[in-house]
Amino acid sequence: MKIDFSAPSLAVAEALIGASVFVDGVGGVIVETEAYDQLDPASHSFGRRTARNAVMFGPPGRSYVYRSYGLHWCLNFVCAPAGHGAGVLIRALEPSRGIDRMRERRGIDDLRLLCSGPGRLCHALGVTSAHNGLRLDRKPFRVVPRSDAALVVASGVRIGISKSRELPWRFVLAGSRYLSKPLVLAP
DNA sequence: TCGCCGATGTTCT
């Protein structure tokens, strides 16, 4: 089974929980995602196509990397058919491979803090603007679908946004200790 | 453990 990135962002965000992502062999299990799309005021692709969000309007199955608050990088997977401006923000991983490399880059030891946040995981995996627009099925990326059919996915409201806060478009691996923040259910 | 706050670049008004 492969992940179908041409599906809507909500479906992809749910399907990615329990999958693994690696950049040059460094990465882990995805435990937290958020869906965004063109009709969503909180999305970078809301409204019209611009230089920054261009990749979101391109073919699915590519990375969209942007700078957040002038300091951090954030990694998204573009999804839905080309032109839809949809994507999934990868918010947290449970580290599994290249842990020493991650500790080196992050300058901390605590496994739980290595990748528990969108900025943190990009730092740990070495993701920068150089990765913007790259295909996810080629080096340096590798995305492995989940194998555990029994895992439980929970959903709640997204984090750090001011618009469309009520939408339950955040997905997490239920019970994971590697989330950026606890899940908050939709009102 | 929690919450406030500054850092800092890019985008949009």
Added chain:
DNA sequence: GAACATCGGCGAT
């Protein structure tokens, strides 16, 4: 000139 899909440090509890 304001807002922002964040993080880490600091002081208060």
